[in-house]
Amino acid sequence: MARAAVLGRLNWLVGQLADVREETATARTLILDVPGWPGHLPGQHVDVRLTAEDGYSTERSYSIASAPDGSRLELTIQRLEDGEVSPYLTMVLSRRDPLELRGPIGGYFAWRPADSRPVLLIGGGSGVVPLMAMVRTRIASGGTAPMRLIYSTRSPDTLLYAAELERIAAGHADLDVDVVYTRAGPPDWAGRVGRLDARQLRELAGQHAADTQCFVCGPTGFVESVARLLIGQGIEAQQIRTERFGPSGGTA
Ligand SMILES: Cc1cc2nc3c(=O)[nH]c(=O)nc-3n(C[C@H](O)[C@H](O)[C@H](O)COP(=O)(O)OP(=O)(O)OC[C@H]3O[C@@H](n4cnc5c(N)ncnc54)[C@H](O)[C@@H]3O)c2cc1C
Structure with a gap:
């Protein structure tokens, strides 16, 4: 009901x-230019709608990967x-093609850069996408919240944002990857x-501060298992926010 009411206020944009x-x-x-884009918080997503020539139409949700940047998304x-x-x-989909989308959607799984509490981000597979938006926003806004990203992926071949993550890990105090x-x-992986x-998790995340905010995103099975680990620690x-991407049973 609440989602229906919110979506009712969102127009489809091209x-x-x-x-x-x-x-x-x-x-x-x-990388999209979206005239009329109202801006977003990192963690929010959009609905994308594809419509065939015969009128058949289908929608999927996609997290926003970028920090807020005008009409760029x-x-x-x-x-x-x-x-x-x-x-x-x-x-x-090719350069200059139009794409219908609406958003931003979701205020719960969102991080606000003015929030200075420590943040633990744990993503599995493409679940890293909204977490990357949080990392990028933390850097772009000059925020001071200590932030740690733990990113689970199958192998180096499936690692998203590899070069950027390496730069971030090397160049930002209080931002660990x-x-x-x-x-x-990787071949030299010890x-x-x-x-x-x-x-x-205990080795990577260390001692959790009492006010740590956790964001966990990925396939359903991954999210449930990580949430259980966090509770166990x-x-x-109420410190854990989750976003599930796929059907149940998926892993990353
Ligand atoms: C809030 C939200 C944000 C999302 N953000 C992203 C994002 O940033 N990037 C991204 O790539 N995806 C994201 N997704 C997943 C996305 O919405 C689609 O589910 C995904 O792209 C598959 O759509 P499809 O039409 O290609 O596959 P479908 O035709 O819907 O499904 C094909 C087959 O794959 C299975 N399947 C569907 N989704 C998944 C999945 N996620 N993992 C494993 N198997 C699956 C189906 O059960 C089916 O067997 C997000 C989902 C949600 C709910």
Whole structure:
């Protein structure tokens, strides 16, 4: 009901694909110009609507990857080979093509840069996208909140934003980035390979401050398992915000 009321106030806007950035062999960032874009908070998403010539229409949600930047918006789409929408967005949509979208949607899974409390971001697979928007906003706004990103992905081949994450990890005090590889690490990788567990989370995140804010995003199975780990480490449920991307049982 509340979502229906909010969406009722949001108009469909027509963006234009200004540019693309290939992130991995199966993921692409769409850089869009969206006249009339009202601005967003990092963590929010948009609905994208595709309409075929025969009038058939379908919608999907995509998190905003970029920090607020006028009418510019970036979405990072992970292609599912048997998917209906993601193959179109990653392989067919071309520069200067229009794209219908509405948003921003979701005020709960959003980080406000004026908030100086410590932030722990944990993303699995493309669940890193809204967390990247938070990291980018923290940098662009000159915020001071200590922030740590733990990003779980299968292997170096599936790592989104690889070069940017490396720069961020090297160049920003109080902004830490750790990658957890679940299937295979880089050739010189001395770290562990496998799903994030309680011990590794404790090692990476250290002692949680009493007011730490946690944002967890990814496939449903990943989000539920990480939320359980956080609760097991003494984080209160109200300190944990979650966003689930896919069908249940998925992992990253
Ligand atoms: C709030 C929100 C934000 C999202 N943000 C992003 C984002 O930033 N980037 C992004 O790439 N995706 C994101 N998603 C997922 C996105 O909405 C689509 O579900 C995804 O692109 C698949 O759509 P599709 O039409 O290609 O596949 P579909 O035709 O819908 O599905 C094809 C097959 O894949 C399975 N499937 C569907 N979704 C997933 C999934 N996420 N993981 C694994 N299997 C799946 C289906 O059960 C089906 O078997 C987000 C979802 C939500 C709810």
